[in-house]
Amino acid sequence: MNAGGGEEKKMVLRMRDVTRSFDTPHGPVHVLKDVQFVMDADGFVIVTGPSGSGKTTFLNLASLLDVPSAGQVFFDSRDVSKLPEAALCDIRKHHIGMVFQNFYLLPHRSALDNVAFRFRYLDVDVEDARRQAMEALTMVGLRSVALQPARVLSGGEMQRVAIARAVAQRPRMLVADEPTGNLDRASARVVMDCFVQLNEAGIGVLLVTHDESLLAYGTRHVICRDGRLIEGAL
Amino acid sequence: MKRHIIASLRDVWDGIRVQPGRIGLSFMAIGVGITALTVLVAVLGGLQQRSRQMLQEFGANVFAVVQERTDEKKALSAHHARMLAANLTNAVVTGVRKQRVPTYGTAREVDVVMTDAQFIKVRQWPVLSGRFLDERDVQTHQRSLVVSRALSRAWNWNPGDTVSLKDMPFTVVGVVDPGGGLLEVEAADSSASLGDQIVFVPAGMPTYWSEWIDQTPDALNALFIRVRDPRMFDAVLRRAQRLMTQSGYQVNGLEWITPDILLKRIRRLQQTIRLTVGSIAVLCLVLGGTTLMSLMVANVRDRVSEIGLRRALGATPWDVASLFLLEACLVTGAAGFAGSILTHGVLLLLRGRFPVPLQLGMVSIFLPLIVAVALGAIFSYAPAHAAARIAPSAALRND
DSSP: OOOOOSOGGGEEEEEEEEEEEEEETTEEEEEEEEEEEEEETTOEEEEEOOTTSSHHHHHHHHTTSSOOSEEEEEETTEEOTTOOHHHHHHHHHHHEEEEOTTOOOOTTSBHHHHHHGGGTTSOOOHHHHHHHHHHHHHHTTOGGGTTSBGGGSOHHHHHHHHHHHHHTTOOSEEEEESTTTTSOHHHHHHHHHHHHHHHHTTOEEEEEOSOGGGGGGOSEEEEEETTEEEEEOO | OHHHHHHHHHHHHHHHHTOHHHHHHHHHHHHHHHHHHHHHHHHHHHHHHHHHHHHHHHOTTEEEEEESOTTOSSOOBHHHHHHHHHHOTTEEEEEEEEEEEEBTTSSOEEEEEEEOTTHHHHHOOOEEEEOOOOHHHHHTTOOEEEEEHHHHHHHTOOTTOEEEETTEEEEEEEEEOOSOOSSOOOOSSTTTOOOSSEEEEETTOOOTTOOSOOSOTTBOSEEEEEESSGGGHHHHHHHHHHHTTSTTTOOTTEEEEOHHHHHHHHHHHHHHHHHHHHHHHHHHHHHHHHHHHHHHHHHHHHTHHHHHHHHHTTOOHHHHHHHHHHHHHHHHHHHHHHHHHHHHHHHHHHGGGOSSOOOOSHHHHHHHHHHHHHHHHHHHHHHHHHHHHSOHHHHHTOO
């Protein structure tokens, strides 16, 4: 059984017969097999599954950090499976925001500069970038710590800075890999509220987690098992 | 463009800030190499200029006969100059005697060259003002004095001035340009090269301040012979050598110096310096380069997550490679600049005491700088290339 849903006109991401395999000394290992997946532009999809089931590989393909071994990936109805690296970089830079379990902030820079780093490879004026970064920080409730170095922030604040960085450019899709994995329950709740707020603002969210308590925040649940995606219940 | 440059510099500064120890080590290694290279470039440039100056000073169609040891019983003298002048119809002959003499009322000393009116015809140095010594000065032992340009500038001695050498007043009649001026002229051969801080007085002046002339009052340090027709140069040289072996004219310890010999001496010196200082410079730079390379490899390894983040934000492989290339080039460029400027400062302070001539200028500043930046690019290319090849998904899995 494969996961699917949503109407074609609202689709942001679609995978058709996608397989991702890796060469090993003992032959190829198929991490994802014949995956079918469609994500609405305003969807909030939560992907769960046991370790080694292929969740991160699926997320890498969805965020165009990786390309499939077979099958097709469509982003905004455009087949991106065979695009050159530069074109994938261009899509990532303009349309995809990413949030990671380990935040990946630049510790010496302020929260504001970390968010403005979203524009590092975009042709945006410095002042404009800082203005948009401040708006994003305000949206996640961190305007007051904007000028503090990232290294002095709490884990929850760091993750919210990372979310602000991901959405400062107003992406078409926000991809999050275990965003609450390093946070306590209270901080996780605040972070998830941010995702809900962004989704309500029209940004599609694709979130991978081990924590089934987060399912309540999503509009759709997909289970990754043995390299295949299965529609799950909320 | 400006925004991109500022952002790149900020990225580099962040990279430097998180690993000051490593960057400092690279900086020092490259700085030492650049110091050696700057010395090499300055010395080789100085020798090159020195060889040009010596040839200019010496004259293209001129050869010299010098007697190295002045305590020989048979000294080179005006007697030999007259004999050669009488026999070498295709040449002009002059003789010089040089000694250091104190100037009146000061602790300063000056190199005094006693010569005749033929000197200027043989050496053909430009007379900048006034005139050179003439036949009348020499025959009547006039207390006329011609000063070199460097000394004229340094001591403000000009035509018409009366100056004193030891206790004797002289009238300055002219200023000549020996051709050097930029260099500290230390003579590879003290007799053939007169230097650029000299004065000329007529030969045959009373010699009570000539302490070294013990045997013959008209003893000379050197004879200079200009061949009028360049095609006859070798023939005139051979004839002069034969004439000097005649009975009654034989002198021990003679050395014949031609422009070819001068050039060979300089080139031998250049080659020796190029080999020794050059080897040290190359060794230091390669050592610095490999240190830089190993540090850049460690740098890339430590920043894999950051590479992943940048790729996730849309950086291309080239963006990632250029980050490390720029960082290495800026560090080596700064090290090169610091090494070059520091070395120039030290060399300028030691210039008078340095054993070989130096040429300090744009080449000795910018060549080491260019080499330093090139080293940064060459030795960081492999680590930067490796960084660019890291797949973004692999980089983000790094933790």
